[in-house]
Amino acid sequence: MADSYGQNCNRCGFCLSVCPTYLAQGTEDASPRARIQLIDFFSDHRVGSSEKLKEIISKCLMCGNCASICPSGINHPERYVRMREKMIRDHGDMPGIKSLVYLLAKESRIRMAAGAAKIARKIVPQVFAEKYRLGSIALKQFPVLNKVPFRAAARDAMTHKPGHKSKAASGLKYGRVAYFTGCATNYLFDDTGFSVLNILRHMGVEVIIPETQTCCGTPMLFHGGREKVKSNVNNNLACLDAQGIDAVIVDCPTCGAALKNDYPALAKEFGLDQDAANRVAGKVVDISSFIMAHESPENFPQNDEMIRVTYHQPCHQRNHMPTPGSAQALLNALKGVEYTQALDMSSCCGGGGTFFYEYPEVSRGIAKKKVANAKATGADFWVTDCPVCRINLGGYLDESAGLTVVHPACVAARFLPDLKGRTRQFN
Structure with a gap:
């Protein structure tokens, strides 16, 4: 019988059709079933710890495609994370x-x-x-860092523009929300942050940005830092489990997946407040889903422009969030947007957190196919929810590409009546 991690791989090969590293390399050691079998061999002492074993387990984008298609229900990412911890403990890391x-x-x-x-x-x-x-x-x-961390800039802007009353708070299910900005929005992509804020204010939602929030911890978990992530989880739960918060808004699917799917289990493991973790998990919603659930597209009127966009669906959005098609629905609903779907819209971009840094040749091969298909759509903007996807895809675009990679919120904010395309300013 399989244990809690699902050690019942039938080696059927379904995972081969969706694994980005296997499709890029074509070798069995790049496949999910090989990794699972090697982890089982290691557990049974049939293979020993080695640098080669560490490389095989680590050369994975942690996209979750294999788990989503596995007929045996194996939780591949969880097993990989646990094995990575052992390999990093034995052999260190870059x-x-x-x-x-x-x-x-x-x-x-x-x-x-x-x-x-x-x-x-x-x-x-x-x-x-x-x-x-x-x-x-x-x-x-690489993107230029924000002049001022977004959370500080937003706090100053909100301080100088107090008293925004909801135009429809009584009619909204969610009237008061906490915005979990993540590290990337705070330090790299304040255009995303100000777009989210402007949209929420336009919708009449009261926004709280917890000052003590920090990294969600996913990169640490992926690289053997489980013992270090406890403090991050505890801090984030404490500031997000505020009384009167109706929703926790995220703009990054990786952060959203951590808060919604990982924190309840981590709270139990670390002996933290399980009830708080469950409450927070139940309130997590990505910004595109929130817009589609509580706003009419007519309230994002068309300005004197029509923009052409295509979309890249992040792996964590597709495999770990409850409404993976929310960004596409939003793009299709906006009257000033001409949306063309790329051939490989839902294929992994090859970024994978730090994968593009650790395994650049594999990552580049995957990303360049994405770039070619995005260019073929004739779009002006390449829309994606994930900041790492944005970094990775943008890294292979030059001026001749005619493409700018942006967050879905940045596109939606262009159509707010009072912004007229300006998404970095808080109004």
Whole structure:
């Protein structure tokens, strides 16, 4: 009988048809069934710990496609995470990854690192920025850090513009929400953050941005930092389980999946407040789903523009969130949007958190196919919910591509009556 992790792989091969690394490499050791079998062999002491075993287990995008199609119900991501912890404990990890896990364990460290990176970006010569790469993406292609962390900028803006009364709070199921911004919106993509805020205010929703929120912990879990993530989970539960909060809005599907699916189990494992974890999990909703549930497209009137968009569906949105098609529904509902679906809309982009940095050749091969198919749509904007997908896809676009990668909220905010395309300003 299978244990709680589902050690009952039938080696049927269904997972091969949906695994990005297997499809890119075509070798059995890149397949989910091979990883599961090796984990079983390791557990039964039929294979020992080795650098090669660590590489096979780690060369995975953690997309969850295999688990979603598995007829045996194997929880592949959970088993991979547990095995990665053992392999990292035995063989260590790349210095850059170890540094990332260290930084994400405390918000003060993230803030310090972001500040240092901002200074470095200013003083690094352009020729260096063109030649130096993180993984296979040129440094110049990475997004510029926010001038001010989004949560601080939003707090100042909200302080100077108090007293926004809901136009329809009595008619909304969710009248008071907490916005979990995640690390990327806070430090890299404030256009997403201000778009979300502007939309929620337009809808008449009272927004609270908890000041003590920090990294959701997913990158740490993926890289053997389970013992470090307890503090993050505890802090986030404490600030999100506020009395009177009707919903927890997320703009990142990875953060959403962590809060909704992982936190209840982690709270139990760490001996944290299980009731709080369950309450928070039950309130998590992504911004596109929230808009579609509580706003009419007529309230996003068409400005004097028609924009052409295509969409990339993040793996965590598709496999781990309850309404995976919400962004597409939103794009189709907006009157000023001409939406064309790319051939591989739902295929993984190859970003995979830090995968693009650890395995650049595999990642680049996957991403370049995505870029070619997105260009073929003739779109002006390439829309995606995931900040890592945004970084990865944007990293392979040059000016000649004619494509800008943005969050769905940024597209919707362009059609608010009082913004006229301006999404970085809080109104």
